[in-house]
Structure formats: C-alpha cells, structure tokens
Amino acid sequence: MKRLWWFVVAAFLSLGAVGAHAEDEAPDAMVKRLSNDVLDTIKADKSLRSGDLKPIIALVDSRIMPSVNFQRMTASAVGPAWRQATPEQQKALQDEFKTLLVRTYAGALAQVSDQTIAMKPLRASPEDKEVLVRTEIKGRGDPIQLDYRLEKTPGQGSGWRIYNLNVLGVWLVETYKSQFVPEINAKGIDGLIAMLAERNKANAAKKG
Numbered sequence: 001m002k003r004l005w006w007f008v009v010a011a012f013l014s015l016g017a018v019g020a021h022a023e024d025e026a027p028d029a030m031v032k033r034l035s036n037d038v039l040d041t042i043k044a045d046k047s048l049r050s051g052d053l054k055p056i057i058a059l060v061d062s063r064i065m066p067s068v069n070f071q072r073m074t075a076s077a078v079g080p081a082w083r084q085a086t087p088e089q090q091k092a093l094q095d096e097f098k099t100l101l102v103r104t105y106a107g108a109l110a111q112v113s114d115q116t117i118a119m120k121p122l123r124a125s126p127e128d129k130e131v132l133v134r135t136e137i138k139g140r141g142d143p144i145q146l147d148y149r150l151e152k153t154p155g156q157g158s159g160w161r162i163y164n165l166n167v168l169g170v171w172l173v174e175t176y177k178s179q180f181v182p183e184i185n186a187k188g189i190d191g192l193i194a195m196l197a198e199r200n201k202a203n204a205a206k207k208g
Contacts, residue, residue: 027150027160028122031133035117069151069163070094076164077176078192081184089189096196097176103203115139128152131160144168 025033042048047055074094075082085093120134129152136143147166153159165172183192 025159026122027124027131027148027152028119028133030160031135031148031150032117032119035135039115039117069153069161070098072151072163073097073173076173077180078184078189079177079181081181081189085189089193092193093189093196096193096200099200100196100203103200118143 045055071090071094074090074097077097078085078093082090082093116138118136118138120136122131122133124131131150133148133150135146135148137146138144145166145168148162149164149166150160150162153161163173180192183195187194
C-alpha cells in the first residue's frame with residue numbers, strides 16, 4: 001500500500017500552477033490537463049525523482065499551495081478542536097502538516113515511470129460548487145483509483161481547488177484525522193503540534 005502513495009504527490013502536483021483558464025475550465029478537464037502535465041514533468045526532471053526534498057519543497061510552496069485549500073484540509077484533519085486553536089496554533093499545525101506530507105511522499109516520486117491518467121465521467125451540474133473528480137492511474141499492474149474533492153472559490157482568482165484525495169478508497173484527510181484526534185484528546189492542540197514536529201524531525205534524520 002505504501003508504494004502507491006506517490007499518487008497523492010502527483011495529485012498535489014497536478015493542481016499546481018492553476019492558470020488563468022481555471023475559472024472557465026471544467027474541474028475534470030483541469031485535472032486531466034494538469035495531471036498529464038505533471039506526469040510529463042516528473043518523468044523529464046530527474047531532481048523530482050531523486051528523493052532530494054529541496055526542489056520538491058520549492059515546488060510545493062510556489063505552485064501547489066496556492067492551488068490547494070490547505071487550511072480546509074488541515075482543519076478537517078484536526079477536527080472540532082481546530083475552532084478552539086489560536087491563529088498561532090493553526091499556523092503551526094498547517095506548517096507541520098505540510099512538512100509531514102512533503103517528507104512522507106517525496107521519495108515515492110522516484111516510482112513514476114510509464115503511468116497515464118484515465119478520467120471517469122463527471123457526475124456534476126454546472127452550478128455545483130463542490131465536485132468529485134474520479135480518475136484511474138494506469139501503468140504496471142492493476143489500475144489505481146485516485147479521486148479528488150474540489151471546491152470552486154468565488155471572487156478574484158476564482159477556480160477549482162482541492163481539499164481532499166482518495167487513493168484506493170482511502171481518503172487522505174480521514175486517515176490523518178484518525179491519528180490526530182486521539183492525540184488532541186490526550187494532549188491537546190499543543191500536544192498534536194509537538195507530535196507532528198517530532199515526527200518531522202525523525203523523518204528528517206532518516207533522510208540525513
């Protein structure tokens with residue numbers, strides 16, 4: 001199962017650089033175009049497949065985060081306690097969670113080879129503000145289910161932004177929520193922040 005989680009990284013990357021066309025573009029068309037773009041980029045750029053975190057972190061900060069509702073993603077993973085957290089605690093949670101995701105999945109990029117994206121029919125109405133885009137990753141072995149939950153943001157810079165991912169029937173946010181909520185219940189928000197920081201420190205030491 002762990003070897004398949006590189007698709008989560010591809011999913012984040014596929015929503016990077018949502019351009020000026022995003023406002024008028026259908027969500028499934030956007031996912032298809034950007035997913036194909038990022039697979040080509042990963043295949044061509046050895047630095048993204050080397051396990052070196054620097055280019056991946058730079059890519060996350062400059063291209064991915066502006067196109068993901070990461071606050072909603074973090075808040076959903078934290079659960080009801082998010083509303084009681086101070087702005088400083090919320091920022092710390094987002095920073096540590098982002099670091100955890102990047103470090104967890106960086107090495108998996110090396111597994112990208114001949115994969116392609118197959119889109120499934122979009123079941124949505126034009127007026128929908130939230131949609132589920134279903135895809136399959138095809139390559140070696142059986143096809144891999146990869147679904148995106150996206151929301152349409154209003155106002156300037158509007159467009160579709162991701163807030164959850166489903167890999168093989170497992171939702172990313174719910175997976176982390178099952179880890180985070182017991183930690184909060186036992187040790188509070190600061191306890192969760194400390195746990196994430198410690199895990200990130202351990203992951204960094206492994207890389208070193």
